[in-house]
Amino acid sequence: MQREAWVILIILLLAGAVTYAHITTTTEDYSRHNIGWNGTSNLGLKEVEELPTEGILLIIAPDKPFTSEEAGYLRAFLESGGTLIIADKDGTANPLLEALGSAMRIQPGNLSSLERDHVDPRIFRVHVTGNATIFAGIETLLVNHPAAVRGGEALLETSPLTWDDADGDGRPGDTFGKRVVCAREGNLIVLGDPGLFINAMHNENPEFIGNLQSVLIERTHSRTGTKNPIINTLTWIQETPLAGAALAALAILPVAYHFGRKRE
Amino acid sequence: MSGGKKYYAAAVLAIWLIIITFFMILNRTLDLEVFFVLSLIGLLVVAVLIDGAFSRPRYMRYISYLIAAGVALFAYIVVEKILEIIAT
Amino acid sequence: MRPRASHIILVAAVVLVIAILGIHATAPILYSAENISTDAHADPSTIKKRSPGDAAAVIPLMDELLGETGTLALTIKLKDYENAERDLARYTDLSGRFDRLVITLDASDTDIGEFQQKNRANLDSLATLLDDSRRLDDLKRLEIEVRGDEGQHTAIIYEGEALRQKMRQSFSSYQERETAVTRIAGNYNLDTTPYQESIEDFAEVADAADDWRKKVGGNTPPSPLSITLSPTGGSYGDTIRISGRYTGTPPDTPAEVYVDSRLARSPVFDESGHYTCTYRIGRISAGPHIVYATAGPAYSDVRTFTVFPGNTTLTLALAGVNRTTVACTGTLTTGNRSVANAPIALRVDTTMLVTAETDGNGTYEKEITLPAGEHTIRAEFHGAGFPLNLSESETGTFHVPDDLPSPLPLIAGIAALLGTGWYLRRRQETPDEAPPETPPKPPEEEIESPAIDITGLPPRDAATVLFHLLRARLGLSETKTPRDCAKVAHARFFERYERIRYAGEVPTEEELRWMEDIVRGEDAHAA
Numbered sequence: 001m002q003r004e005a006w007v008i009l010i011i012l013l014l015a016g017a018v019t020y021a022h023i024t025t026t027t028e029d030y031s032r033h034n035i036g037w038n039g040t041s042n043l044g045l046k047e048v049e050e051l052p053t054e055g056i057l058l059i060i061a062p063d064k065p066f067t068s069e070e071a072g073y074l075r076a077f078l079e080s081g082g083t084l085i086i087a088d089k090d091g092t093a094n095p096l097l098e099a100l101g102s103a104m105r106i107q108p109g110n111l112s113s114l115e116r117d118h119v120d121p122r123i124f125r126v127h128v129t130g131n132a133t134i135f136a137g138i139e140t141l142l143v144n145h146p147a148a149v150r151g152g153e154a155l156l157e158t159s160p161l162t163w164d165d166a167d168g169d170g171r172p173g174d175t176f177g178k179r180v181v182c183a184r185e186g187n188l189i190v191l192g193d194p195g196l197f198i199n200a201m202h203n204e205n206p207e208f209i210g211n212l213q214s215v216l217i218e219r220t221h222s223r224t225g226t227k228n229p230i231i232n233t234l235t236w237i238q239e240t241p242l243a244g245a246a247l248a249a250l251a252i253l254p255v256a257y258h259f260g261r262k263r264e
Numbered sequence: 265m266s267g268g269k270k271y272y273a274a275a276v277l278a279i280w281l282i283i284i285t286f287f288m289i290l291n292r293t294l295d296l297e298v299f300f301v302l303s304l305i306g307l308l309v310v311a312v313l314i315d316g317a318f319s320r321p322r323y324m325r326y327i328s329y330l331i332a333a334g335v336a337l338f339a340y341i342v343v344e345k346i347l348e349i350i351a352t
Numbered sequence: 353m354r355p356r357a358s359h360i361i362l363v364a365a366v367v368l369v370i371a372i373l374g375i376h377a378t379a380p381i382l383y384s385a386e387n388i389s390t391d392a393h394a395d396p397s398t399i400k401k402r403s404p405g406d407a408a409a410v411i412p413l414m415d416e417l418l419g420e421t422g423t424l425a426l427t428i429k430l431k432d433y434e435n436a437e438r439d440l441a442r443y444t445d446l447s448g449r450f451d452r453l454v455i456t457l458d459a460s461d462t463d464i465g466e467f468q469q470k471n472r473a474n475l476d477s478l479a480t481l482l483d484d485s486r487r488l489d490d491l492k493r494l495e496i497e498v499r500g501d502e503g504q505h506t507a508i509i510y511e512g513e514a515l516r517q518k519m520r521q522s523f524s525s526y527q528e529r530e531t532a533v534t535r536i537a538g539n540y541n542l543d544t545t546p547y548q549e550s551i552e553d554f555a556e557v558a559d560a561a562d563d564w565r566k567k568v569g570g571n572t573p574p575s576p577l578s579i580t581l582s583p584t585g586g587s588y589g590d591t592i593r594i595s596g597r598y599t600g601t602p603p604d605t606p607a608e609v610y611v612d613s614r615l616a617r618s619p620v621f622d623e624s625g626h627y628t629c630t631y632r633i634g635r636i637s638a639g640p641h642i643v644y645a646t647a648g649p650a651y652s653d654v655r656t657f658t659v660f661p662g663n664t665t666l667t668l669a670l671a672g673v674n675r676t677t678v679a680c681t682g683t684l685t686t687g688n689r690s691v692a693n694a695p696i697a698l699r700v701d702t703t704m705l706v707t708a709e710t711d712g713n714g715t716y717e718k719e720i721t722l723p724a725g726e727h728t729i730r731a732e733f734h735g736a737g738f739p740l741n742l743s744e745s746e747t748g749t750f751h752v753p754d755d756l757p758s759p760l761p762l763i764a765g766i767a768a769l770l771g772t773g774w775y776l777r778r779r780q781e782t783p784d785e786a787p788p789e790t791p792p793k794p795p796e797e798e799i800e801s802p803a804i805d806i807t808g809l810p811p812r813d814a815a816t817v818l819f820h821l822l823r824a825r826l827g828l829s830e831t832k833t834p835r836d837c838a839k840v841a842h843a844r845f846f847e848r849y850e851r852i853r854y855a856g857e858v859p860t861e862e863e864l865r866w867m868e869d870i871v872r873g874e875d876a877h878a879a
Contacts, residue, residue, distance in 0.1 A: 029390055029391075029392050029393075037397070038392075114410070114457055114459070115408055117402065117403075118399045118400065118402065119400045119402050122394070123394060144393040145393045159408075160541075170702075171461070172458060173461075174461070174462060174463075175462065175463055175539070176459075176462060176539070177539065194392075195392060195393035198393065292384065292385035292398075293383065293384040293385065294382040295380055295381050295384075296376060296377070296380035296381070296382060318850065318854045318855070319847065319850045319855065321847070322847075328776045331772065331776075332773050336765045336768045337765060338768070339761075339764045339765050339768030340761045340762065343764040344761040347758065347761065
């Protein structure tokens with residue numbers, strides 16, 4: 001009888017561990033709770049909500065619009081010497097770029113290249129031109145379905161045999177040309193591929209991830225959060241010590257009561 | 265407990281199959297041939313370990329047939345893979 | 353043993369699982385991560401890699417082609433015909449490679465495809481320039497030699513005039529292409545200086561021909577042979593009517609009509625000195641083409657007709673010939689005319705190219721053997737050498753089922769089965785006979801037998817006594833072990849006894865009684 005009880009206990013523990021792992025992870029793109037190929041769980045960068053006064057700030061794939069107040073704060077951050085990196089491929093950051101007074105814009109599209117290592121034409125290597133600390137010591141980067149960036153000083157350039165696949169059939173379109181995937185204007189850097197930060201791309205660009213050590217991720221607008229309410233609740237409990245204490249007390253009280261009663 | 269060894273053997277075999285399935289899912293590749301070969305190894309190991317020197321319980325009587333069938337299928341898979349390698 | 357519900361369920365489950373496994377047995381890889389992607393990006397570790405191939409060679413090759421035009425035009429201008437032949441051969445080779453590269457990369461629809469067409473036209477122009485230059489030099493030499501002979505001199509003048517007009521025409525079409533070529537070259541930051549120089553050299557060669565003509569044959573009468581073309585333009589399949597008249601007595605030999613310096617027709621003169629023939633526009637490139645006629649020593653003026661590019665339609669139909677081979681048939685038409693002897697490229701799975709050719713009716717047919725899996729096939733016509741625009745057919749799919757398992761592994765499997773069976777049998781000491789049927793229940797008759805007395809003995813010893821008794825009653829010798837006895841009869845009894853005796857298990861009261869019953873039953877049989 002005892003042996004069977006042990007077996008059942010072990011099975012329940014295993015099932016519990018699997019359920020926990022299932023509940024506390026998600027499959028959303030760019031989420032830091034996503035341990036799969038398209039999450040940013042291995043990025044290991046600090047996240048901030050309040051804007052610092054200096055340093056390198058990274059916004060990954062923003063999906064919420066920026067209010068004019070927030071644009072103002074970002075402008076102050078840029079003017080005080082901080083570097084802002086906006087990584088976006090849908091064009092959602094274009095209103096922010098306008099509000100910051102920049103001439104750079106993101107052009108969403110299907111950039112494809114003939115010079116590539118993979119069967120998918122939208123995964124290819126770009127060359128590093130220009131100077132930027134995040135690209136220091138790197139010659140080429142592998143990008144993953146990037147978007148082109150218009151304006152600014154070019155930091156990442158594709159090969160001349162690159163075209164924008166408008167009809168999505170993977171075949172070369174009308175004109176080839178060199179496109180820019182990342183550009184800078186002073187302290188503002190616009191990167192057309194937030195996919196550089198997902199777990200699957202860390203092995204392809206190890207030096208780039210190494211260069212990101214001191215970068216801070218802006219939490220409110222980057223898509224590194226999750227819509228999953230359970231994970232959000234758990235994170236909130238972890239962050240507010242009062243809630244943690246309350247939960248612990250809630251768990252201990254019935255046990256103490258039970259043992260207290262028994263002694264009597 | 266009568267038949268305790270029988271249940272142990274079945275449980276160990278089941279746990280081994282679960283372990284290989286877990287690693288196959290982790291690797292994102294589900295291959296029947298790999299699964300079969302690893303489970304045959306598990307069966308052989310378990311059969312050797314529980315075989316008593318002096319007695320042959322009923323549940324061990326017919327395991328030789330099962331092992332023979334398993335080895336036949338294993339030989340088929342091995343020769344098929346060799347042909348595949350030679351053909352390239 | 354009575355079948356219990358759990359046994360039935362177990363057997364049913366085993367049969368079901370084996371059936372499901374059997375269905376998937378021919379395709380053992382049930383799932384593998386391939387091409388995993390979301391809207392925003394793809395997982396590069398699941399995307400198949402391919403060799404970067406020749407895409408990197410495109411731009412350097414374009415650079416080399418432009419450079420070759422420069423060197424070739426220069427060597428022609430300097431009349432270094434040996435080196436010019438070598439340069440021309442190299443240029444042709446590079447152009448061929450570039451053509452193949454463009455088709456393989458499926459870039460025919462882009463400005464690189466346009467560059468390729470312009471390059472081909474440039475190659476033709478420069479090749480013709482080389483031939484014409486050489487011929488002109490010969491004429492220059494001959495002209496000096498035959499200064500005295502009026503007749504031959506006139507003939508040389510006429511031919512020289514025809515050559516001059518040809519070179520002029522050729523130069524104008526070569527120069528026409530300059531804007532397009534420099535525009536495309538600018539896109540890729542290519543060095544166009546050799547190309548510009550080649551245009552200048554070409555101009556100098558044409559001017560030199562002009563100068564020579566003015567110098568030598570300034571007051572030669574116009575040629576007696578006239579030529580007219582009607583119409584002066586057409587598309588593939590149209591006919592151009594070439595006619596003319598020889599003022600004076602026509603020579604006995606027929607006239608020779610040259611299209612692009614190649615003999616096309618030899619029409620005979622009629623009594624009034626007229627000649628006429630038709631030329632059907634076939635496999636020549638689009639653009640201007642040069643026509644002139646000769647009759648004896650006389651050369652006519654050079655006329656041009658323009659070939660307009662036409663659109664084409666290409667069809668493709670797939671029919672399976674057998675499990676692994678597919679027959680691709682289709683027709684290539686322009687307007688309502690079929691295009692004969694045209695090269696068709698069949699693109700299998702976007703990377704492999706198979707060539708076919710249309711026959712006299714414009715239909716092509718090709719059989720392709722494919723490995724297992726789904727395949728897409730598309731037919732493409734690249735208009736090489738034809739005054740036709742490129743076109744492609746619809747993409748068809750063809751599914752090749754997996755091979756049937758070959759017999760060799762099956763034989764190996766059966767051999768392994770037999771081998772294992774033989775080995776396992778050898779391990780057993782006695783042959784494996786089916787034990788004789790033993791009644792599962794103890795016999796009904798229970799006769800008291802005085803020889804069984806196990807009261808007061810400890811359980812294991814009691815079992816030993818019962819074992820000895822049963823063995824004796826079955827008539828087996830004392831040397832038989834319980835396992836040997838089990839093969840003969842009462843297997844359960846002997847197996848149980850074996851466990852009791854050797855594994856140290858203790859029989860319960862109920863078991864002892866059951867063993868006693870068996871012995872008594874045996875008594876009854878024996879008695």
